[in-house]
Structure formats: C-alpha cells, structure tokens
Amino acid sequence: MEKPPGGKPWINIISPKIAPPSLKDNTADVDRLIKGIKKTLQAERINVEFSLAKTLPQTLKHYNYNVDAAVFENPNGWHLIDVFSAQKETRIYGLAVDLGSSTVVTRLVELKSHELTDETSFHNPQVQIGTDILTRIHFAAQDGGLEKLQTLLVERLNREIHRLAEKHHIERRSIVGLSVAGNTTMTHLFLGLDPYWICREPYIPVVNKPDRIRSKALGLEINPEAPVLVFPNVGSYFGGDLIAGILASGMMDRQAPSILVDVGTNAEVVVGNSDWLMACAGAAGPALEGGVAHMGMMAGPGVIDHVRIGPQPDPFTIKTIDNKPPVGICGSGLIDLVAELFLAGMIDERGKYVRKKCGPRLRVIDDIHHLVIVPPEDSKTGHALTLSQPDIDALMRSKAAMYTILTTLTNTVNVPLHEVNRFFIAGTFGSFIDPQSAITLGMLPDLPLKAYIPLGNTSLEGAAMALLSAEAKEKIFHIRDQTTYLELNVNQDFMNAFSAAKFIPHTDRALFPSVKVRAS
C-alpha cells in the first residue's frame, strides 16, 4: 500500500477564533461561529445544516467558544460538520470502506496526521440473502427486500464502527467523514436505491453520481453530519470500485497507456492514459477466484498459493498461505499449478492430461481424470487434494476469456499490447498471482515481468485516497467522465479469438515468445 497522498484535504479541521458574545457584539451563536470559520478559511460562505444549527449554541457554550471545527468542501462550498473542544490532542477520523459483495473492508484514518489507525474486514451480511449480485437484485424487488438488504449492511457496518471506536477509545462523533467504493449494485443496496433496472434493459442505475449524502440519512452511527462520499459509477457494469482502482493505480496521470485488471467473477479491464480511458467487463468465469475447482477456495491459511514442479515431478513443491498444511487451492495457486503442469508436459496445449507424463498420480474417479496434487497423508483434511480435467477445462475457458477481453479492448483502441508498460493487477488475486505463470498459460500478455504491478485492494486504497485529498476526490469524477464503457459484442470475431486463446499459451505461439516448454 502506498501512503495516501498529501495535498489539500476536503475534510478539514480548523481552529477558528471566536469571541464569546457580549452586549457589544450580540451576533447570534451560529452566525458568530460562521464568521470565525469564514475568516479562518478565507471562504465567502459557510453552510450549516439546519439540524446542526439547532445544537450549536449549547456546544459552543459548553466549550466556552473555544472550539475546533470540522468542515468539508464540495462544489457548493464549505460546510460545517461539527465542533470539538479545541485541544491539541483532539483526534478526528475518517473511515474508508471497500464495499465488496462478499467482503467489506474498512480503514480508519486520523484526518490531521493521515495516520492509519486500523484496518478491519467482515463478511458482507447480504451473503445470507444470496452470494451473487443477481439474487440480491431480485430479492430487493420483494416487499421490504431492499430495506432488508440495506439494513443488514448498515447494521453490520455500525457494529464495526462501534467496535473500532471502543478499541481505539474514540467518540463515534469524531468520525467526521466516510468514503465508500463498491460496484454499482452494492452501492445501490448500501444507499437503499432500487437496483431493479441495473440488470434489465436498458440497464440504467438510479444515479451515476450519488451526492449530498450525510451519514444520518443512512443511519450510520458516526457523526450525523459527516459527509458520505460514495464513488460514482459509469453504468450498471462499471462501478465505483473500479473508479477507485483507476485512482489507486494512477494510470489516469500517465501519458503512456497502462492496463488495469480486476479479476473477480467478472474480469474487469481498463486501458488508458491521461487523455482517455476505455473499460470493459466480461465473465471470465469464477475459476480465477478459486470458486470452481473441486479443491478451489478463497485465499486463506493453508490454501495453496504457489506450486513448482521440478525436473523430478514427485513431489510437487507446494507453498501454502501461512505455511499451514494444505486444505485447498486459490486462483493464483491454480494458475501456478496448471502453468507448471504444462511446463512439465503433464498437460498438453489444449489443457488435457498427458497420461504417460502424469503416471500413477492420475486417477479415474467416476470416469473423470483426477490428478493427485497433495496425497491424503500430507493434506490437512486427510483426503487427497486433486485437480480434475473439468477443473482445468474451466480454467482454460477463464484464461481464454481474460486474454480475449484484453485483446479485444486493446484492439478497439488501437493500442498494441507491447506498448503497454504498466499492467496493474488489482485485488487479492493480483497480490498472489505469479505473472510468469499467467503468461505461461496465455492468460496475460507476454510483457516483461516488471510491467506487472500488483496493487492489492485498490477499491479500499482509492476510497482512502479520496477521503484524504481534495485532488483525489476531484479525480474520481474526472475518471468517471473520461471513462468510456465498451459493451463487449460477443460476435463471431470474439468467438474466434476466444477459441484461439483456448490453447496454452495460445494458438499463435509467436504472441508468447517467452514461454518455453521445459519437458518434451
């Protein structure tokens, strides 16, 4: 993770000078405070919500007119959030949230020092309604469904907020800003906006740029007047999480074209530079998330994330997360494994098991070939961990889809892949993947390895950047307006390209000069 950029904040903590009222200066309390803040900020106007104005006189008197003020700026000018006792040790916080459909990650940051106070994650409780987005959209159309989905999420987030506040001994009202990045549907469900038309022609969201949201409107238990920055979307299929990703990558500031890939159930790809951004998304299949293979699972302790097959193939050199006994394999491990199987000649160019190379490891269960990756005695489960031919077939489709989406997009904008010298990979997937293995499989293009840059959770990183910097916040709207979404036209051309990519590394070997098969 990079340190958040400095620069001008849009949420600001200032120490206005305010004289207590007297018979000689009977300016009202609210106007008195506004006057002080205007002077400090050199601003022409300070907006104070009416609900806040009601409570200010009491607070001001309580602190004897000696206060720090939390303010924020938006296109309408400066707005007051709250006032606090003017003490050196007053700490004011913001919360950045990556609103994933399965996992929600929060980052608590102190706003004056930019100090990262904590980072936590929890399962999105909407999973109990449905693991996939479509189920949730359908559920939202039921009576009370949308409210239920929103409440589940907000209540869980509130629990996290309470927990964070207790742990760090902070008042919840000192959390004065929230920044949230999520895909378009997740954002709608968080805001209580009807997602009905997101998955129905003509596929339009309720809103592209959610605006003017204070935490109290969502029932969030931080400062009630805290501004909630919700990342905008380009459309139903290109959400705020990707805009956050682009922001975190910095690709919109580079003259040379870069590519950003975020792999989940969908593969989302962006190509562009400081002048333009073109994006598309397509079903790459859940294989890459570890969601399909029999032994596949999400990254976690004991999950195989790296595999090497030496000249003596038995046993495979296996690395698990936290070096725990193996329990399964994640997407990046699977790519490593299949790439190594290919390099070892144990599968052919079509991804089919080569019997004579596999030897006794290859077993037939229910008429299906399974390769034993970890024998029962070495696995945590006591059962053999095996990779079936259909598992590989699924990965082959995923990797072919990924590569086809990449080439289709770059062809559309006429950017030769070799001109791309930054290839950002977002997400957990990006953190664990070995680019060399992905190149070997022909999933990613044959670029110099140093071009590949894992970025981790770019949705959270982007959310945190936009929370802390006015410039970063402005950029997300600039990114939104600059991004063109390419509707993937799954026509004959696409299908031809897809078929050609279903080989390892590719039908056209010239595209992957670096890939050399070890075994013969």
Next chain:
Amino acid sequence: MEKPPGGKPWINIISPKIAPPSLKDNTADVDRLIKGIKKTLQAERINVEFSLAKTLPQTLKHYNYNVDAAVFENPNGWHLIDVFSAQKETRIYGLAVDLGSSTVVTRLVELKSHELTDETSFHNPQVQIGTDILTRIHFAAQDGGLEKLQTLLVERLNREIHRLAEKHHIERRSIVGLSVAGNTTMTHLFLGLDPYWICREPYIPVVNKPDRIRSKALGLEINPEAPVLVFPNVGSYFGGDLIAGILASGMMDRQAPSILVDVGTNAEVVVGNSDWLMACAGAAGPALEGGVAHMGMMAGPGVIDHVRIGPQPDPFTIKTIDNKPPVGICGSGLIDLVAELFLAGMIDERGKYVRKKCGPRLRVIDDIHHLVIVPPEDSKTGHALTLSQPDIDALMRSKAAMYTILTTLTNTVNVPLHEVNRFFIAGTFGSFIDPQSAITLGMLPDLPLKAYIPLGNTSLEGAAMALLSAEAKEKIFHIRDQTTYLELNVNQDFMNAFSAAKFIPHTDRALFPSVKVRAS
C-alpha cells in the same frame, strides 16, 4: 395590498426536455433529469437531495419522462424540489406566512401566474401557553416545553394547509415553497430553536440567518423538499417581521429618508433610505392595541374605529366596524376619541377631563372619573361604554413614548422630521388609524397628511414578495445587513423628552402648528 413584484423568481417551474433511457444512452435516471434541467436553466450544476434522488426513477417512469420540474436557487446554486406531470394545467403553489404571536396569517399563491389563491388567518395556538412572548420563552425552558410550543404551531399550520389543499383541490406536494416572517422569538419557536438567551444578557438569538431548511425538517405537510425561507433577524428585538415590513414599504429603495412604524405591544420604528437603516423598539404600552382601556379591544365587528365630536357634543358621531351596534373601541378609535375630546375641550392639555365641558356625561365610579361614550340603550352590551381617566392616562403615556422614540431615533441619525416625506404605518393599527387624530394627540409628528401611508400587514406582504421574487429575497438579507439596531438608552434625556411629550399635542406647541383647538 400591492400586487407582488414581477422579476426573476427563485422558485421556478421549468419544462426540461428529457429523452427516455435506451441502450444507446444508459445515463442513470437522476443524472438524466439533472442533465435536462441544467440545459433548460443554463446552469452549471443542479443539486438533488439524496432523499429525493431515491424516489425520482419511479416518478420519472410514471410520467414517462415527460415532466415539469420545480427548482429553486440559493447562494449554493440550483436545487431540485420535485417533478410533476408536464401538463398545461399543472398549478404549483407557494405559501407566505406571517407568524404573529397572536395571529398567524397565510397567503397561498400560484407560482407561475402569481395569482393570489387564498388568504386565511388563525389564532396562534401558542396563546394557550401564554399570551405574551416572555411566558413562552420561560415555558420553552421546561422539559419538553420547546417541542410542545413548536408542535402546537406546526400542527395548527398543517391543519390550515390541509384545509387550503382540500378547498382548492390541490395536492399538498404541489406547494413547493414556504416563506415565513415573524419576530425573533416566534421564528425560534417555529424552528424549534432554543429562545433562552433571547431575553437574557447578552440577548443573543441562536441564529441570525436561518438557512438550509426544507419543509420536512419542520414536519410541515407540504412538499417535503420545499425550501423554507425564514426571514433573518438583526437581533433578539428586531425580527424578520420588521425586515418584511421594510421590504414591503420599499423604503430601502428610496433616496429620501422614510419612517416605518409598526405598533403592537412594542412600538417598532425604522428610519432610513437606500444607504442606511436605523431601527429601535420600545414599550409604547398596550393602549394603542386597545389592550388597556376598559372598553378597549382588538378591531372587529361593532368595535368603534372612528369618533367625531361636533360643535354640539351630544351625541358623539360614532362609526363602528361593519356598522354593527357598538361593543367597545380599538386603538385607532381610542386615538380618534381622545383627539376629539381634546379638540372639543373636554380634556385639557394634560389629558385630564374638564368637568364643566363634559357635563352629565362625566360620572364618578369608585372615585374614578368615567366619561360615557355610548349610553346603555345604544350599546350592544346593554351597558354604557365609558372611558375612564386612567384609560386616558395610559394612552397619554403610550403616545408620549411613541413620539419620544420617534424623535430620539431621528435625532440620533440627524434627520429632521420635516424631511421625512414618507411615513409608513404597518399593521391593523395602521389601516384604521386617522393620522390627523394621531397628530392632534402629538403621537405622530405634524407632517402633511399625504406623507402617512398605511401598509396593512407588511409582515405577510414582505413574506409574499420574498416568496415570489429572487430580487426581493436578496433584499431581505441586504436589509438585515444594513440595519443598525439602536438600543434605546432610557436616560435623563429620554425621560425629559418623554415628559415633554406627555402633553397634547406637546409642551412645545410649535412642533404641531397644524393642531388648533376648536373649543375655547
């Protein structure tokens, strides 16, 4: 009442062109509407409250994207209020409210035509807590007191709104703006702001310029997003009702100095021109409101509003409101009566009854002189209507206070009274008063009669003007900023002036050359 001025409105009804969504243009519903409105208004930005954004897609689809939009402008730019079916006959309303401590008056205006749809009034239900402002301020400090006072008023206003809507067959949501003028305390009680410090040193309101209020924040049952324009105050003793009065008088647009007087329990006086405004208020005594004299009462049917005493003093020529049998006398009638008594020689310069001139009309009851104004056989009550010496004494104090306040204020700003060629008199009092009688008494200065201009309910008139015109709305803040409030210093000078004014018309007869005693 003058017709409201034309000019640019700040609440506007426009007909944006909006294309329904399609696969080729998948802009979100909210952003689609904003785009259309921006184009129509030629505005850079349209603000949409988040709570409104949630409901818009359904409304837009319901009207097939063929809508009129109600928008309003404030210093932060343009804001959407709501959308309506785009039909020629769509009528959109605003409500102007004069928030009096005893009577609330509402005026319903159609915003496109400026047509006055209705004007109604009701007793301020807070009277049940206390007829005077101080009692209400003390009550507000009790547990739940402030809420009770606010609720009483808001619920009563809602009942009026429901009644108006039914009577004129309009949807309440088509009332899209509210403009409210009242004194500082009434405004605080309406907004639920703590009035505690209004009557305590250093006498400061919670807020001078209430801002950013939508009707839903107050529980008003008009369009929930309707902006509520609450007139600002200069301080605890100079409220929005007077700012509305200045606006209605137009004195802030004239180069020559004018005076505005609003008489209630307090006499409030403003002098000024297009460059400056100076105001003060002082207890003129309730006599002028008809609140003290035995036979005194508020204006109403059967209430004596004019009296003439001919050379043959018996009987007095009496005019009552609606020409009903007399039941009592109102403030303006009292001024007429006492002025005539003086001109007829029935009272002397000190306001004392002249026995020989009064004859058998003058009776002694409980050692106090009473003059029979209406004998029992002519009165509605069957009892004689009489005016006691203490009644006259009270009026003498009131008229002396009024004149002293006027001269103190004009002396402070160095404006000779004879240079004032517009003397506006606001309120019911102003509508009924005979300036000649007030001059005779020495309550108002001896200006040419044409200088005196009754204005009626200027608080309501100003509220309506500011509801309809952006320029008028801007002016009220300009007036607020330009007005200096003069704290009346009741020192020896003031008391001397007051004593000198306790004669009819004045100790210095040269100040009232037009006043000639008829009788000798």
